[in-house]
Amino acid sequence: MRALIIGIGQCGTKIADLFALVDFETLAINTSKGDLEYLKHVPHERRILIGDSIVGGKGVNANPILGREAMKRDLSMIMRKIDSIMGREDIDIFFLTFGFGGGTGAGGTPILAEALKNEYPDSLVVAIGALPLKEEGIRPTINAAITIDKLSKVADSIVAIDNNKLRESGDDISKAYEKINYTIVERIASLLALIDIPGEQTLDGSDLKFVLKAFGSFATIGYAKEDASKLKNLSRLILKSFESEGLYLEANIESALYGLIAIHGPPEVLKANEIFEALNYLTHKIKGKQIFRGFYPDPREREVEVVTLLSGIYESKSIEDIIITARNYAQSFMEAKEEAETKKKELLQGLPDFDDIYP
Template sequence: MRALIIGVGQCGTKIADLFSLVDFEALAVNTSRGDLEYLKHVPHERRILIGESLTGGKGVNANPILGREAMKRDLPLVMRKIGSIIGYEDVDIFFLTFGFGGGTGAGGTPVLAEALKEEYPDSLVVAIGALPLKEEGIRPTINAAITIDKLSKIADSIIAIDNNKLKEGGDDISKAYERINYTIVERIASLLALVDVPGEQTLDASDLKFVLKAFGSFATVGYAKADAGRIKSLSRLITRSFESEGLYLEANIESALYGLVAIHGPPEVLKAADIFEALNYLTNKIRGKQIFRGFYPDPREREVEVVTLLSGIYESRSIEDIIITAKRYAQSFMEAKEEAENKKKELLSGLPDFDDVYA
C-alpha cells in the first residue's frame, strides 16, 4: 500500500516530519519559511513555501482566511510537486496532517484536499488534525469549527486528535505537543506497517480503504501495548485499545460504522479464543457491525501491540464541544454587534448637523 503524508502548517509539518523519520513518504507545506527550515527529516526538496507573495514567508498569524488564500495562490506549485513525487505508481491514501486551530493548516488543508480529490479520484484523502486546547481561547475554536465544516464535505474521513485528551496534567506545552505527535505517528505508522504484510489473517489496502471511505465522518485510532509476559488477559488488552483511554478523542464508539483491529505479538500469546471474544464484543458494540481484523504472530516479538481504527463516528464530545462553543460565540457576537449598532443609532438620533452654528 502506498500512503503519502502531506503536512500543512506548523503542527502538520511537525507531524509529517516524524512520519518521514520512520520512513514514510512525506511532504511539508507552510507559509512560514522559518518553520520549514526547522524541520529535521523531510528532505529539503519536499518542503514547499506557499503564499510568499501574501506574507513574505512569515506565516499567516493563525488566520485561516489567509491560509486558504495562500494555498489557493500556490496550488499549481503544490500539485506539481505532489505529481512529481507520485510518478507512475498510484497513491492509495493521502494523509493530510494539520492543526485545526491555526491558520495555514486550518485554511489550506480543505483547499488541498479538494484539489487532490479532483486530480486523484481513486485515492482516498484522509485528514489527520489536532483539535485546539480549551485554554487557547475562542479564535482557535472558531478556526476548528470552520475547518471541520469544510473538511466534512471533502475528505473521506477525518481523524481528529483531541489535544485536551492527550495532554497530561502539568505537561509543558511544547513537551506535550511533542509527546502527542509521537503518539499520533506511532499508532498510525504501526497500523500502516501491518497493511499488505503477507500472512494468514492479514489486512490489505482495500480493507483499510473500505474503513476510511466514510463520507467525511470522524475516525479515531485506539492503541494498547503490553509486555507479552505480563498479559493476564489478551481479550482485556484488546478491549482496552478501543475504550476511552486508548482513543484519540472523546467519542461514542457505538456510533461507529466500521472498524479494523490489528494485533501483533508472539504467537504463543495470540490465542484465537481470546481474540475472537474481544472482536465479537466490538463487532456487536458498533452500529455498522463490521470489523476487519489482522493477526500478526511474530516469534521475535516480546510485546503485544493492538491498533484499532474506528470510522464513521458521528457522536463525539470533543467535536460537539467545539461546534457548540463556536455557534454560541457567533450568536453572542452577532447580538453584541446589533446592540452596539442600535445603541449608536439611539445615541446619535436627533443630533442636528450643526451647519447653522458655523454658518
C-alpha cells in the same frame, strides 16, 4: 500500499517531520519560512513555502482566511510537486496533517483536500488534525469549527486528535505537543507498517481504504500494548485498545460504522478463542457491525501490540464541545453587534448636519 503524508502549517509539518523520520514519503507546506527551516527530517526539496506573495514568508498569524488564500494561490505548484514525487498512478491514501486551531493548516487543508479529491478520484484523502486546547481561547475554537465544517464535505475521514485529552497533567505545552505528536505517528505508522504484510489472516490496503472511506465523518485510532510474559488475557487487551483512554478523542464508539484491528505479537499468545471473544463483543457493540482484522504472529516479538481504527463516528464530545462553543459565541457576538448598532443609531439620532452650521 502507497501513501503520501502532507503536513500543512506548523503543527502539521512537525507531525510530517516525525513520519519522515520513520521513512514515510512526506511533503511539508507552510506560509512561514522559519518554521519550514526548523524541520529536521523532511528533505529540503520537499518543503514548500506558500503565500509568499501575500505574507512574505512570515506566516498567517492564525488567520485561516489568509491560510486559505495562500493555499489557493500556490495550489498548482503543490499539485505539480505531488505529481513529481508520486507519479499519477495508484496512490492509495493522502494523509493531511495539521492543527485545527491555527491559520495555514486550518485554512489550507480543506482547499488541498478538495483539489486532491478532484485530481486523484481513486485515492482517499484522510485529514489528521489536532484539536485546540481549551486554554487557547475562543479563536482557535472558531477556526476549528470552520475547518471541521469544510473538511466534512471534502475528506473521506477526519482523524481528530483532542490535545486536551492526550495532554498529561503537569506537562508544559511544548512537551505535551512533542509527546502527542509522537503518539500520533507511532500508532498510524504501526498500523500502516502491518498493512500488506503477506499472511493468511492479514489486512491489505483495500481493507484500510474501505474503513477510511466514511463520507467525511470522524475516525480515531486506539492502541494497547503489553509485555507478552505479563499478558493474562488477550481479549481484555483488545478491548482496552477500544476504551476511552486509549482513543485520540472523546467519542461514543457505539456510533462507529466500521472497525479494524491489527494484533501483533508472539504466536503462542495470539490465542484464537480470546481474540474471537473480543471481536464478537466489539462487532455487536458498534453500529455498523463490521470489524476487519489482521493477525501478525511474530516469533521475534516480546510484546503484544493492538492497533485499532474506528471510523464513521458521529458522536464525539470533543467535536460537539467545539461546535457548540463556536455556535454560542457566534450568536452572542451577532447579538452584541446588533446592540452596538442600535445604540449607535440612538446616540447619533437627531444630530443636525454640521456642514450646514459651520461657516
